[in-house]
Amino acid sequence: MRNESHVGGAGSCGSGGLPSGFTAPRPTAVLITLAGVNQANSPRVDSEVGPLRSVLLHRPGAELKRLTPRNNDQLLFDSIPWVGRAQEEHDAFAEVLRGHGVEVLLLSELLRATLEDPRAHAAGVHAAVDGRRLGGDLADSLRSHLSGVPAGVLAEVLMAGMTFEELPAAEGTSLVRKMNHPYDFAVDPLPNLLFTRDSSAWIADRVAISSLAMPARNRETALLDLVYAYHPRFLGTVRAYGAHSAPIEGGDILLLAPGVLAVGVGERTSAAGAEALARSAFADDIAHTVLAVPIAQARATMHLDTVCTMVGADAVVMYPLARESLVAYTLRPDEADGGKEALRVDGPRPFLTAAAEAMGIDRLRVIDTGLDPVTAEREQWDDGNNTLAVAPGVVVGYERNIETNARLEQAGIEVLRIAGSELGSGRGGPRCMSCPIARAPLPEKLAFPN
Numbered sequence: 001m002r003n004e005s006h007v008g009g010a011g012s013c014g015s016g017g018l019p020s021g022f023t024a025p026r027p028t029a030v031l032i033t034l035a036g037v038n039q040a041n042s043p044r045v046d047s048e049v050g051p052l053r054s055v056l057l058h059r060p061g062a063e064l065k066r067l068t069p070r071n072n073d074q075l076l077f078d079s080i081p082w083v084g085r086a087q088e089e090h091d092a093f094a095e096v097l098r099g100h101g102v103e104v105l106l107l108s109e110l111l112r113a114t115l116e117d118p119r120a121h122a123a124g125v126h127a128a129v130d131g132r133r134l135g136g137d138l139a140d141s142l143r144s145h146l147s148g149v150p151a152g153v154l155a156e157v158l159m160a161g162m163t164f165e166e167l168p169a170a171e172g173t174s175l176v177r178k179m180n181h182p183y184d185f186a187v188d189p190l191p192n193l194l195f196t197r198d199s200s201a202w203i204a205d206r207v208a209i210s211s212l213a214m215p216a217r218n219r220e221t222a223l224l225d226l227v228y229a230y231h232p233r234f235l236g237t238v239r240a241y242g243a244h245s246a247p248i249e250g251g252d253i254l255l256l257a258p259g260v261l262a263v264g265v266g267e268r269t270s271a272a273g274a275e276a277l278a279r280s281a282f283a284d285d286i287a288h289t290v291l292a293v294p295i296a297q298a299r300a301t302m303h304l305d306t307v308c309t310m311v312g313a314d315a316v317v318m319y320p321l322a323r324e325s326l327v328a329y330t331l332r333p334d335e336a337d338g339g340k341e342a343l344r345v346d347g348p349r350p351f352l353t354a355a356a357e358a359m360g361i362d363r364l365r366v367i368d369t370g371l372d373p374v375t376a377e378r379e380q381w382d383d384g385n386n387t388l389a390v391a392p393g394v395v396v397g398y399e400r401n402i403e404t405n406a407r408l409e410q411a412g413i414e415v416l417r418i419a420g421s422e423l424g425s426g427r428g429g430p431r432c433m434s435c436p437i438a439r440a441p442l443p444e445k446l447a448f449p450n
């Protein structure tokens with residue numbers, strides 16, 4: 001059970017459907033004060049669209065230069081990005097956010113600062129060296145080498161990996177060294193760090209470190225673990241999801257309203273992951289309802305946020321084909337059980353119905369992108385549905401999705417367009433590339449801007 005108590009009353013979405021005794025989380029009146037940190041930016045996220053205050057991004061770096069036509073599929077990129085241009089596109093993305101009053105935290109900078117702490121440095125070395133791949137001798141010698149490098153160098157190794165050729169020269173012979181090609185990876189690079197959405201997610205005042213499904217992304221969580229454990233900015237951060245290991249990825253988690261989560265179940269997040277997240281969120285009193293939403297197990301729909309994102313407090317943009325077909329299982333704590341250990345599972349029902357009921361609103365509006373099927377499919381692939389809200393009714397989207405953006409604007413949504421020709425080669429849009437850390441509460445009136 002959760003130890004901390006929240007200040008505040010019921011959530012702004014009304015109390016329809018709330019199990020008795022549940023107090024929907026509201027931003028606490030008492031905020032932790034840290035040197036240099038604006039109180040309004042204290043970590044807390046209760047919705048998808050509350051005014052964005054602080055966000056974690058990762059400016060793509062040397063890890064993208066590791067991609068080749070031989071390894072890009074395995075490393076989950078659809079082509080080989082032009083790294084300099086990807087950085088320019090990313091800088092422009094960060095500038096758009098800053099221009100809207102958002103504090104942008106860069107993962108590489110947080111990681112470097114984190115590794116200045118000797119405990120984090122030691123844990124970082126441990127995370128970099130895979131004894132099963134390198135064998136005892138090589139692993140020992142790499143460990144001892146990395147233990148002596150400065151924080152910035154270790155951070156680079158953790159992000160960009162290391163080839164056998166780049167390993168420090170060593171005495172004696174190593175079969176492993178001899179039998180690997182010099183350009184093989186002794187430490188795998190993490191090009192998907194770019195998609196900070198997936199590796200961790202804030203739910204209320206807790207952070208859930210994901211359990212990433214794909215081997216190419218597995219080690220990302222170790223980096224986030226270090227930052228949240230040792231960076232002074234995050235001292236005292238409490239975890240959601242704890243030590244669970246069933247796959248769950250942030251791109252599958254939508255905070256539909258305070259206390260209401262939708263969790264996509266498909267290629268990445270498993271049913272076991274959704275169930276474990278629900279149990280843990282109920283026990284921590286950070287959610288009262290979790291909607292488990294089956295999505296097609298395909299690359300185009302790897303996460304729920306590839307087909308649906310929120311653009312207003314009661315509005316989503318959704319891939320037209322998903323509109324009629326998405327369903328949801330509704331998970332709630334089983335009150336009959338007298339505690340929060342047992343779950344009640346209802347459904348499946350149409351997603352839009354189940355979501356509106358859980359949110360306590362009459363209906364969840366879908367922006368009708370009304371596209372012809374071919375355009376819809378093309379723009380969904382190019383992350384047209386993957387928007388990042390900086391405030392209700394104001395979203396960041398890729399400029400290339402001309403028709404989806406036009407429809408959003410016709411519906412009264414402001415679209416802040418960014419270029420993504422290179423960033424998109426990893427198959428992710430503005431929401432995938434951002435992990436909100438602080439959002440202001442939703443305005444009391446859930447006005448749809450139209």
Ligand SMILES: NC(=O)NCCC[C@H](N)C(=O)O
Nearest residue numbers: 076195251303426427428432
């Ligand atoms: N939430 C998202 O949809 N994230 C995009 C992740 C793309 C990355 N290349 C991946 O396959 O995991």
